[in-house]
Amino acid sequence: xxxxxxxxxxxxxxxxxxxxxxxxxxxxxxxxxxxxxxxxxxxxxxxxxxxxxxxxxxxxxxxxxxxxxxxxxxxxxxxxxxxxxxxxxxxxxxxxxxxxxxxxxxxxxxxxxxxxxxxxxxxxxxxxxxxxxxxxxxxxxxxxxxxxxxxxxxxxxxxxxxxxxxxxxxxxxxxxxxxxxxxxxxxxxxxxxxxxxxx
Numbered sequence: 001x002x003x004x005x006x007x008x009x010x011x012x013x014x015x016x017x018x019x020x021x022x023x024x025x026x027x028x029x030x031x032x033x034x035x036x037x038x039x040x041x042x043x044x045x046x047x048x049x050x051x052x053x054x055x056x057x058x059x060x061x062x063x064x065x066x067x068x069x070x071x072x073x074x075x076x077x078x079x080x081x082x083x084x085x086x087x088x089x090x091x092x093x094x095x096x097x098x099x100x101x102x103x104x105x106x107x108x109x110x111x112x113x114x115x116x117x118x119x120x121x122x123x124x125x126x127x128x129x130x131x132x133x134x135x136x137x138x139x140x141x142x143x144x145x146x147x148x149x150x151x152x153x154x155x156x157x158x159x160x161x162x163x164x165x166x167x168x169x170x171x172x173x174x175x176x177x178x179x180x181x182x183x184x185x186x187x188x189x190x191x192x193x194x195x196x197x198x199x
Contacts, residue, residue: 032056036077044084054081072101076108083115091115106136110145117149125149140166140186147193160199166190 035056043049057078060066066074079094095112102108113128129146132139143166150159167187171180 029060032059036060036074047084050081050085054078054085057081069102069105072098072105072108075101076105076111080111083111083118088115088119092119104135106132106139106142109135110139110142113142113145113149117145117152120152122149122152126153138169138183140169140183140190142186143169144186144190144193147190151193156197160194160197163190163194163199167194 033056035052038044038049038053043053057074060074061071061078075094076098079091079098082088082091082094092112092115095108095115098105099108099112109128109131113125113132116122116125116128126146126149129142129149132142133146136142143162147159147162147166150156150162167190169183169187171183
């Protein structure tokens with residue numbers, strides 16, 4: 001869910017960039033945009049779709065039309081499709097590239113932290129979630145994810161503290177519907193986990 005909400009926000013930004021393309025390239029780009037940043041949540045559960053999304057993102061990256069922070073969303077989304085396919089090393093390389101392209105984007109560290117969790121590198125994940133929190137102290141998904149990593153290390157008190165921090169965060173300053181949904185998702189997951197822990 002966190003990925004779906006974040007990607008919907010990216011799609012709006014990149015859609016605006018596509019408006020400056022020529023009509024012929026726009027048609028192909030619009031189709032690839034929808035495939036790369038699929039906002040249909042079932043696509044993220046369908047392994048048969050992963051290569052479609054991956055190929056669409058790859059075409060954007062190889063087009064040469066984008067640089068720096070404009071290229072970053074495509075790289076990050078390609079990394080997410082790679083992660084879903086279980087290609088963690090390739091995904092990690094793309095997340096690291098996304099961080100180089102835009103080191104101020106909170107989600108780059110958050111998503112790279114998720115890769116470290118999948119690889120069993122929980123302290124490295126915590127370090128990345130902490131980076132996300134330093135960039136945006138109001139980003140509740142990073143507190144929730146950090147709590148999950150603490151739990152994997154058996155540090156239940158630290159996990160509980162992180163979950164509690166997530167639910168104490170005020171509504172985000174960015175009031176776009178996607179930012180609000182992502183914020184609420186992080187808080188709801190933290191509340192759910194606290195209930196499950198009896199805390």
